[in-house]
Amino acid sequence: MSIPKLPLAVDHIPDAKRHVYEQEPILSGRGLGIMFGRVVGLDGVDIDLYPGEVLAVIGDNGAGKSTLIKCLTGAYLPTSGEIYMEGRKVDFKRPQDAREAGIETVYQQLAVIPALDISSNLYLAREERRPGPLGSVLRMLDKKGMATRAGEAVTRLGIQTIQNMGQAVETLSGGQRQAVAVARAAAFGSKVVVLDEPTAALGVKESGMVLDMIKQLRDNGLGVILISHNMPHVWEAADRIHIQRLGGCAGVITPQSHDMGEGVAIMTGAKKLVAEAPA
Amino acid sequence: MTTSTSDAAAQFAGRQQSPVQRIQHLLHQFPWISPLLILLISFAVFTGLNPRFLTANSIGLLLQQTAIVAALAVGQTLVILTAGIDLSVGAIMVLSMMVMATLAKDGGMPGIIALIVGVALATGAGLLNGLLVTRINLPPFIVTLGTLSIFTAIALLYSGGSSIQESHLPGLINFLGDGFGIGKLRLTWGVILVVLMYAVVGFVLSQTAWGRYVYAVGDDPESARLSGVPSRRVLLQVYTVAGFIYGLAAWALIGRSGAATPNAIPDANLQSITAVVIGGTSLFGGRGRLIGTLIGAVIVQAFAFGLSLAGVNQQWRVLATGILVIVAVAIDQWIRKVKA
Ligand SMILES: Nc1ncnc2c1ncn2[C@@H]1O[C@H](COP(=O)(O)OP(=O)(O)O)[C@@H](O)[C@H]1O
Numbered sequence A: 001m002s003i004p005k006l007p008l009a010v011d012h013i014p015d016a017k018r019h020v021y022e023q024e025p026i027l028s029g030r031g032l033g034i035m036f037g038r039v040v041g042l043d044g045v046d047i048d049l050y051p052g053e054v055l056a057v058i059g060d061n062g063a064g065k066s067t068l069i070k071c072l073t074g075a076y077l078p079t080s081g082e083i084y085m086e087g088r089k090v091d092f093k094r095p096q097d098a099r100e101a102g103i104e105t106v107y108q109q110l111a112v113i114p115a116l117d118i119s120s121n122l123y124l125a126r127e128e129r130r131p132g133p134l135g136s137v138l139r140m141l142d143k144k145g146m147a148t149r150a151g152e153a154v155t156r157l158g159i160q161t162i163q164n165m166g167q168a169v170e171t172l173s174g175g176q177r178q179a180v181a182v183a184r185a186a187a188f189g190s191k192v193v194v195l196d197e198p199t200a201a202l203g204v205k206e207s208g209m210v211l212d213m214i215k216q217l218r219d220n221g222l223g224v225i226l227i228s229h230n231m232p233h234v235w236e237a238a239d240r241i242h243i244q245r246l247g248g249c250a251g252v253i254t255p256q257s258h259d260m261g262e263g264v265a266i267m268t269g270a271k272k273l274v275a276e277a278p279a
Numbered sequence B: 001m002t003t004s005t006s007d008a009a010a011q012f013a014g015r016q017q018s019p020v021q022r023i024q025h026l027l028h029q030f031p032w033i034s035p036l037l038i039l040l041i042s043f044a045v046f047t048g049l050n051p052r053f054l055t056a057n058s059i060g061l062l063l064q065q066t067a068i069v070a071a072l073a074v075g076q077t078l079v080i081l082t083a084g085i086d087l088s089v090g091a092i093m094v095l096s097m098m099v100m101a102t103l104a105k106d107g108g109m110p111g112i113i114a115l116i117v118g119v120a121l122a123t124g125a126g127l128l129n130g131l132l133v134t135r136i137n138l139p140p141f142i143v144t145l146g147t148l149s150i151f152t153a154i155a156l157l158y159s160g161g162s163s164i165q166e167s168h169l170p171g172l173i174n175f176l177g178d179g180f181g182i183g184k185l186r187l188t189w190g191v192i193l194v195v196l197m198y199a200v201v202g203f204v205l206s207q208t209a210w211g212r213y214v215y216a217v218g219d220d221p222e223s224a225r226l227s228g229v230p231s232r233r234v235l236l237q238v239y240t241v242a243g244f245i246y247g248l249a250a251w252a253l254i255g256r257s258g259a260a261t262p263n264a265i266p267d268a269n270l271q272s273i274t275a276v277v278i279g280g281t282s283l284f285g286g287r288g289r290l291i292g293t294l295i296g297a298v299i300v301q302a303f304a305f306g307l308s309l310a311g312v313n314q315q316w317r318v319l320a321t322g323i324l325v326i327v328a329v330a331i332d333q334w335i336r337k338v339k340a
């Protein structure tokens, strides 16, 4: 253990989940800070994510939620602070560094390429080649194989309206695009999956499927960070809730320790979190 | 957008597409269809005007006339697919050509060395464009506008502005002007080289991961980066490969013109861009097929050739090309609006 764990709201963690928090965090940030010119994006944020938990991040617009996860996943280079994975310091210079470490991210702007088809998007920057010399010498892509597996990934998510993996993403609805981005993260995340408002464009039923998928990933032992404005979703799916406010962390609560109203009050600054004694 | 799955599915299945929408979808998927139609129609019309248009002899000539611009347009397509533009294509080709010819002139240097130096120089010129675009973040239009002047000036200063005739050049440097006949169809090695270029680059674009990166970087660079595509490296490679292609075009041009002449194709830049645009590749990046560019290049030459066979003033070709460019861009704007 190379860095001390952050204090947990552990009194309010159900006994059945306590073992999760006895492990080492899978992803940690310490003192993460970033400036955008003279605007403070993040102001020394600490965060721990445990394998097998859903950590929700809530906060007002502009509170720094997206910035926080971009710093954790190599999309932004934080100007201060450190990132640890499984206790070891890591240095993500580019998104693919985080990806190679097992972190998959659904960014708020989705990061899909409209002109490419669904299968190309799912496999972008991790293309699979044909077996034999066609792949090794001519570097030919295994388009068929990728399309088949892309279809399985999308079906696993339960999105039936997407049928043709050769369809360009720009011909999809907003919700379908979101489903493609989520399917990509779910299919390839091996340690951590980060979702920035993954249900914003989804209907009731699709949102339910994404929440089910999130729980599934957690039950498989992955750490999941979920950013959402939908408080019922957060209180349903999260094990702990990191409240982001004005670029800093206003505290970490659990669905058991605080109800939605209290959570929102802390988020908006109407109420201060009474610090709990570290366990 | 926020309908439930079953609603959306019902909508999906029950949606009636109007014929216009269906055409839009078809063109969206196959952007080379409209240039191909134009090509076929113009062939029909020109053959009607003068039956000599569709003879083996004429086709061979047409291909030879198309080859140089078609070669340049391969590099131009790569650059335009990344949402860039290359105004320095002609300048790089001429610089490379003059260096090749001057080095090899009157046995000064073995042809193969001169060729390698010339092509390497063009590759380096492309790399320079790429470095300016990716490291200093200058817009490609500005970068290549600048290097257009720089390379042109260097080429003229270096060559003294004078031509070098093929009689002063070794066989290898002239080689691409030689050819063979299949019946009455005469093809030059230059034409064969250009066809090979289309085959290789077309394969790379459509069948390899690198090809996908080119489209991704051109369509949405930030999303490509977040998806793990090494955007800047891909961009740099595109400009460098384009330079290499212009170097090969320089070689082909010496064979084609039977000389190295600084002002052999004065409007090579615009012609290459025209071929790409008429071929259905989007100037906004990320969309298009290389085969469309080949069709576009042939269309422009077919107009020139067909009109001269028909004894019509060449200004009609210029006028028709202008109309085609505008129509092609309008079609591109329209098919980009395609929705599910
Ligand atoms: N790339 C950027 N350039 C400049 N300012 C930025 C950038 N990204 C985020 N910000 C600023 O940082 C703050 C936090 O933004 P963000 O993390 O997107 O908030 P949230 O996701 O919580 O709504 C905002 O003031 C935003 O304007």
Ligand SMILES: [Mg+2]
Pocket: A065, A066, A067, A108, A196
């Ligand atoms: Mg955000």
